[in-house]
Amino acid sequence: MPRTGGKRRLDERDADGQPSHIGGFKFYFVGQRWEWSDEVARMHGYEPGSVQPTTELLLSHKHPEDRRLVQDLLDHALHTGDPFSSRHRFIDTRGELHDVLVVADRMFDDRGAVIGSSGYYVDLTASLDEARQEVLDEQLPGLFESRAVIEQAKGALMVIYRISADQAFRVLQWRSQETNKKLRSLAAQLIAEIGELPAAPSSIQSQFDHLLLTIHARIPGE
Known part of the structure; x- marks a missing residue:
């Protein structure tokens, strides 16, 4: 088992x-x-x-x-x-x-x-414990001021990938660390572009994957 x-x-x-x-x-x-x-x-x-x-x-x-x-x-x-x-x-x-x-x-x-x-x-097997979350919050100044757009981006990931809120946040944080872009900027760019994705269910995940892996290159001013 x-x-x-x-x-x-x-x-x-x-x-x-x-x-x-x-x-x-x-x-x-x-x-x-x-x-x-x-x-x-x-x-x-x-x-x-x-x-x-x-x-x-x-x-x-x-x-x-x-x-x-x-x-x-x-x-x-x-x-x-x-x-x-x-x-x-x-x-x-x-x-x-x-x-x-x-x-x-x-x-x-x-x-x-x-x-x-x-x-x-x-x-996605591992989850954030409360102590780690407190440290994480301290390392991301301005997170709470940007909560609205980050929550929207998390929601999009949760729907597309069928993952939890914590797991969606981990994916966003990974892309932020990988691309050296601010978490809020990535989330905002994701929300700005998600409306351009095709409506066809058969291709939505692959198109979203492409968006997630490339949005850092289109963030203005960073």
Whole structure:
């Protein structure tokens, strides 16, 4: 039986100083070739470099109730060229259950042709405890003055990705740290652009992923 992982601090880092709950991946459509970062390898319970990630290996780790969903999403990506994005669960080599958000965008070659999907695994298993939240609030001056726009952005993430308010805030904070942009600025830009997304349900998550991964480049004055 899968076990729920222990509570992990939001700022926990690996040996290289990277956030241990976030890692990158690349999925090349030709040959279904995967690359994953050390963080994603460790999420699955492997020492970096000890195994070669494959579609079969990744599917073998998926929670039985989510395996078909992930397979269908991969098939869709291969047939349409859309990025592989998902919210699902997997079980690591220790039998611990992880709840992850996969945020991705299209990957292009030098001629502009779509060759795959690249993005991030965000492990949502850990939650913020009250003590950590107090420290976080102290480190983000002006957060409460900007609560309205941040709450709106959190709400959008909660609806699109089916995640909790704490998890949505963690995703926003990750993008803020990753891009060196103010949290409020990212949230405001997200809300400003979300109305331009297509109404088609089949493409809303992939379009939102692209928006989330690129809005930092369009923030004025920073």
